[in-house]
Amino acid sequence: MSRSNSEKDDRKRIKEKENPEAPAPNSGKPTNFIRAIIEEDLKTGKYDGRVHTRFPPEPNGYLHIGHAKSICLNYGLARDYNGKFNLRFDDTNPIKESEEYVNSIIEDVRWLGADWENRLLFASNYFDKFYEYAVDLVKKGKAYVCDLPPEKIRETRGTLTEPGVDSPYRNRSVEENLDLLDRMRRGEFPDGSKTLRAKIDMASPNVNMRDPVMYRIVHASHHNTGDKWCIYPMYDWAHGLEDSIENITHSICTLEFEDHRPLYDWFLDELEVYHPQQIEFARLNLSYTIMSKRKLLKLVQDGYVDGWDDPRMPTISGLRRRGYTPVAIRNFCDRIGVAKRESIVDVAMLEHAIREDLNKRATRFMAVLNPLKVVITNYPEDQDELLDAINNPEDETAGTRKVPFTRVLYVERNDFREEAPKKWYRLAPGREVRLRYAYYITCQEAIKDENGEIVELRCTYDPATRGGDSPDGRKVRGTLHWVSAKHAFDAEVRLYDRLFNVPDPDGHKEKGFTEFINPDSLQILKNCKLEPSLAAAKTGDLIQFERQGYFCVDSKYSTLEHPVFNRTVTLRDSWAKIEQKMKNK
């Protein structure tokens, strides 16, 4: 944990000076109300100075960026306060859960960099304990077996404004309840025929307290416990116990569980067991995407996207395939903060985070996405030369590489305009530009085919400008990327755009989110021309195509014979802004 950054150290020193006796484990990190609570608890010795958090996913879907926020929060707290962090599967509903999800979640959490050490845990491993606790509650007269079918339970629960009415089974004897519960467990009753309910208050203004169901009968095989159980605990019954059993100190969950906290507390209090505290924060929403697992599943099942790991998905696996790094995601999560107010974070924030990381680390290459042939008419027909190119101007240790230059090249088609707009620095008839690391060239002529389509540029070069500098000191404004036609290899490049074309696809009253899907969110370019060094690129490499964006080798479809690159994010493009502004005038 050596976060050695002089600025951070400075801030740490300042903080330590302000409060000398506090170790200020939080220094340099963004502050938030949860950290305030923890620091207060540490001060008062509430949990003997312990901090123990957990990330408790249900294995019923893939993790997304919203989960990353929770993981970073929980893990970050444990790390910064010298505490512990558990990865615990909240696997209490066998009909929705599967091993596939368990495995993907483990992979994603690990990839993000959270360390649960040896504490990979499953709520299902506590089922015996839960059952013993349930028996305790029955013995205390605080729980009963109810024979009401689901509809009746709903009817007798009352409404938001009217109280519910007691179940006719509410006052069974302890002995009868014990016997019935045992027979429920042994499988004597069909699904849905009975439940175990907490005996709280059918008139409570908090609907969650109106004798909530603790166990339901489900004759289904569980991914972990197999057929051992046919009664499964409900979330409210199980969750606090899981936290208690694991000695969690701060049980952090999202806002919608705020109304459940009295229940969380009630179970633990009645049982008189170790009692962690539940703290709620606002889940992450990102503009131009959706975060609900159910809706993400629909995108997958209805074929709007190519699986959970489609690079346009906000899933961790999608972002990974898109080329996002754990560093970028962590920085993003640190910066969006943690609070109780619901909000929609601008996706530009995420894009900023990935650009920031990749700018420092990605190796630069030249790749022409929409090739336009260029012939350097005064360059010797059979000459080849190798020019030096810098691998990463942000990192000297990245070194240099050789790029082959020849008479016939490709440049980007949209780097040429027959009629140059104002402030156009690139190629146009008569204009001189620099080919990066190569020569200054001047466009003499654009050759068209019978349809008027430009098929080739005839240019001349200045041999004195080798490497890209002019000895006479004359300036050119534009520098273009290029690739030698003879040496380039073909690759497929996939350009991604936001999956939805409105900021809040989930926010419309009449229209469903699928109506806002951006039809141009994926653009596949087939015959891109890449510089030879790129042939060695492999999955996981951090790559920039100069002047265009950050790219990665697609982990799903790329092969040696048929390389596929994904665009992670474009570079910021101030020319596009200028052009847009001119258009708007």
Add this chain to the structure above:
RNA sequence: UGGGGCGUCGCCAAGCGGAAAGGCACAGGGUUUUGGUCCCUGCAUACGGAGGUUCGAAUCCUCCCGCCCCAGCCA
């Protein structure tokens, strides 16, 4: 119209009675063999509204307004 939350810059978000941090976005300028990066500069007399308490309020009190969540044998 029951209960629980939340309202500070276009988007996030600090602030916890002494007088509005920071990031993103945006705008302008400088450097530049990526119109990238980097570096400067600007960007809430104002904290949902109205009253009140106070020498002093985004921070305390009152009322009002707006938004979100809850009536699964989902989590």
